[in-house]
Amino acid sequence: MAATSRTPVVAVTGLGVLTSLGAGKADNWRRLTAGHSGIHAIRRFPTDGLKTTIAGTVDFISVEPFCSSELGERMADLVSEEAIAQSGIGAKGDFPGPLFVAVAPVEIEWPHRQVISAASGANDSVTYDDLLRAASGGQFRGIHDRCMMLSVADHLSERFGTKGSPISLSTACASGASAIQLGVEAIRRGETEAALCVATDGSINPEALIRFSLLSALSTANDPPERAAKPFSKNRDGFVMAEGAGALVLESLQHAKARGAKILGIIEGCGEMADSFHRTRSSPDGKPIVGCIRNALADAGLTPDDIDYINPHGTGTPENDKMESLGVLAVFGERAKTIPISSNKSMIGHTLSAAGAVEAVITLMALEHQRIPPTINYDIPDPAIPLDVVPNTARDAKLRHAISNSFGFGGQNVSLVLAREPV
Amino acid sequence: MTEPLRETWITGIGIVSCLGEGADAHWLGLNRPPPAPDTEAFAPYPVHRLAPIELDKQIPKKGDQRQMEPWQRIGTYAAGLALESAGVKGNTELLQRMDMIVAAGGGERDEAVDAAILTGLNKAGHSENFLNERLMSDLRPTLFLAQLSNLLAGNISIVHGVTGMSRTFMGEESAGIDAVKIELSRIQAGQSDIGLVGGSFNAERKDLLLLFETGGCALKNPFAPVWERKARGGGVVLGSMGAFIVLESRAHATARGAKPLARLASVQSDCVRRQPGAVTASLSRMWTTLKSQVAPEGMALITGLSGAEPATDEERSWLTALPAIPIRATGSHLGHGVEPQFVMNIALATVALGHEKLFAPAMSSGIEVAMNAPLAQVIVTGVGHWRGEGMALVEAAR
Structure with a gap:
């Protein structure tokens, strides 16, 4: 990568979050630090015959008939409102900068197909x-507009008055972090003084669940x-799908x-390194994860010793947690065993395209409150993962710099370095 | 930022379409009358089908080919051609720090499974349990990975080893425009030295035709060139294509002894509500930012005119009001490829600049006229069928 300029420094002035635990920072922070789980039996559709019947669906927003991109859009509206209101930037409907939105790939869904x-x-x-014959004639134009990949970004840009062409993106489960990275880069280039970075995922429908x-x-x-998501535990058996959204100004x-x-925090550095090993598995030597974290530290101008907390990808799949632990041990050496590393996914599940932003918001809240939310459901430690996962109970700690990791299918790896105050 | 923007070159192009693969096939094809699309396979919709390609040449492992659906194969193939053209294929050290922005849609559905389930749902009284059962038993586990938008980039990482940075934009025509715009901005600002940008589109799919037909913009037989569809209410003819370009800072290219195919001077993008006049106003705004950089002598314009109305009508009026600039619409030859359309036209501008000559006009349009002056600058426009407007300036770099 070319030498990057760390100036101007990129601050965070607005945050919004929504998960299966609730809407807004206050509720989420209270419940996350209390160790609550948002995972429950799926009520949105029948689960008879399915191997997995639980998820972190967001049921307190009603979308009838259910449509994933519609729910994603509604959640993105709420978190964007929260973040912009907190920042106090611009005027209503006039956000003074570009929009970067991470969304799940949008597609024609089964209810659409059944109507046609x-x-x-x-x-x-x-x-x-x-x-095709039935669709000819224009009565389903609403389905076309809803099923455009750009639809959510297009809606948000109109509603909040962001500037320029809105960017709708996906890097699978690293998408939220990529949205933040794009915003950081735009500000560093001097193109804009502000950017709205949003990530949302409301994709729990039968086909999405069955695909995973x-x-x-x-x-x-x-x-x-509520006991299913067990990141870093020896008996972890996979991730739990979930919905949510996060936004950062x-x-x-x-x-x-x-x-x-x-100033709510500083995005000190962004790091990235794609993995060319396999579509769903990490390179067995862990090099891309190690390189990704090191790139983020280098971009922040920090060393491993400066990091006080790691908010991991921590999905709870046997593969991810093993490889992420390997990567963390390689970067941080002996000290890795004493750096707190806690997975929000134990409580809110894996919010997929939203996870990178949701977890960046939670990490910034941890920096603000100087308190680390726990990894719940940690009863059977995995001897192969000798890390301090902040088991089951939140903990106060002195935190200056933290790392948030996001990894996705397709070899996507992104790490963000976040801080409370500018150094 | 006070530092001057770094000059950015196009040092590689990789293109495949119904005209074949590579610069020469496209140069030949564009100098001939448009080839007839396939009017039967997807009747009543004409479709420009991809010319046959030998996948093994760019995707040597059969195992990799099997893990992809056609849209990913087309893109991975075109990306390989672009890396080859830039002289970086297999250069592990360079590829490991090469950045990538892919513009992607979604992958192919299993049409037989969808049809069987819809049929079954009718008989099962629309039971949701039936949907679950059939999806569990009928979906191929790996199909999901072949559908995931960011897995084109993932496959390019796996097959070609591009691993510096990997981002996927999803937003139809806008995605392709902004992919080029953002990587250009990154290189100009020193955030990147070299980047692979592009996308792919498989038009030979009824599930995608369905999406365009719900939007009321799929042209039905008989086929007509893009300029000549207005009387029938317009319409898009989809075309399979893959298009990637390698963007590189002049300094980086010079240091490795690479020659420029062209210079990418500027990319503008926009996304306006499509009220009457909005497309015209957007094109005018973008043109205003670019026109001081062009010299009328030696300049031409390549449009990605899609055929979708009312966007095409506004663009046509705007284009014909421009003062004496030779115009070419490539859509009659290639069809509309949505995400990679804008990148394809930047690549075709690069090919023409390499010949120092614009390709032949479609005389029947009444709009395209012959150009005799040596070609030095090309404006590329892209107006999405629903959203997204873009304009690029590609120049000879000699």
Whole structure:
């Protein structure tokens, strides 16, 4: 990578978060530090015959008939509102910078397909030719607009008045972190004084659940649901799908100070390194994860000794936690065993495309409150993972710099270095 | 930022479409009348199908080929061509720090499974349990990975070893425009030295045709060139394609002895509500920022005109009001490739600049006219069928 400029310093002046634990920072922080789980039996659709019947669905927002991109959009609205209100930047509907939105890939969903199928009048055998015939005539234009990949970003940009072409992106389960990275880069380039970075995922529908289930990625410890997500435990058996959203208002420190904004934190560094080993598995030597964390530290101008807390990807799959632990041990050496590393996913599940932003928000809250949310469900330590996972109970700690890791299918690795105060 | 922007070159292109693969096939094809699309395979919709490619040449492992659906194979293949053209293929040290922004849609669905489930749902009284059962038993586990948008980038990492940075933009035509814009900005600002940018599109899919038909913008037979669809209400003819370019700072390219194919001087992007006049206003705004950089002599314009109305009509009016700039719409030859369309046209501008000559006009349009002056600068426009507007300036770098 080319030499990057660390100036201007990028501050955070607004945060918004929504998970299965609730809407907003206050509720989420209270429940996360109390060790509550947002995982429950799926009520949105029947789960008979499925191996996994639990998830962290966001049920307190009603979308009828259910549509994943619709829920994703509604959650993105709420977290963006929260973040922009806190930052006090711009005017209503006039955010003074670009928008970067991480979303789950948008597609025509089964309810859409069924509506078009019904309109086709084909009773015996339904084919795509029938659907095409029924769709011709323009009565399903709403489905087209809803199913554009750009639709959520387009809506947010109109509602909040962000500037320029909104960027809708995916790096699978690292998407939220990539959205933040793009915002940091835009501010560092001097193109803008502020950026709105949002990540949202409302994708729990039967096909999405079954897709991950068929890859054997999900926990099947359905009963009791709140005990299923067990990052770093010896008996961990997969991740738990979840929904949520996170938003950050990024701003050059200078601009934020000049307008008297409260500084909530600093994005000190971003690191990235793709893995070319396999579509779903990490390189067995851990080099991409190690390189990713080191790139982030170098970008922040810090050394491993400066890091006080790690917010890991920590999905609870046998593979991820093993490889992430290996990477952390390689970067931080002996000291790795004493750096607190706690996985929010033990409580809120894996919010997929949103996770990178949701967890960056939680890490910034940990820095603000000088308190670390726990890794719950940690009863059977894995001897192969000799890390301080902050088991089961939140803990006060002196925190200056923290790392948040996000890794995704397709060899996507992103690490963010976050701090409470500018150094 | 006070530092001057770094000059950015296009040092590699990789293109495949119905015209074939590579610069020469496209140069030949664009100088001939548009080839007829396939009007039967997806009737009543004409589709520009990909010319046959030998996958083994760019994706040597059959195992890798099997893990991909066609859209990923097309893209991984085109990316390989671009790396080869830039002279960096297999250069592990360089590829490990090469950045990548891919513009992607979603992957192919299993149409037979969808159809069987819809049929079954009718008989099962739309029972949700039936949907679960069939999805559990009928979906291939690896199909998900072939559908995931960011897995084109993932496959390029695996097959070609590009691992510096990997980001995937998803936003139809906008995604391709902003992928180029952002990597150009990163290089100009010193955040990146070399980047692979592009995407792919498989048009030979009824599930995608369905998406465009719900939007009321898929042209039905008979086929007509993009300039000549207005009387029928317009319409998009989808075209399979893969297009990647290698962007590189002049300093980095010079240091490794690489020659420029062209200079990418500027990329503008926009995303306007499509009220009447909005596309026109957007194009005018972007043109205003670029026009001081162009010399009328030696300049041409390549448009990604999609055929979708009312966007195409506004763009046509805007284009024809420009003062005497030779115009070419490539969509009649290639079809509309959505995400990679803008990158493809930047690549085709690069090919033409390499010949110092614009390709032949489609005389029947009444809009395209012959250009005799040596080609020095090309404006590339892209207007999405629903959202997204872009404009690039590509120049000869000699």
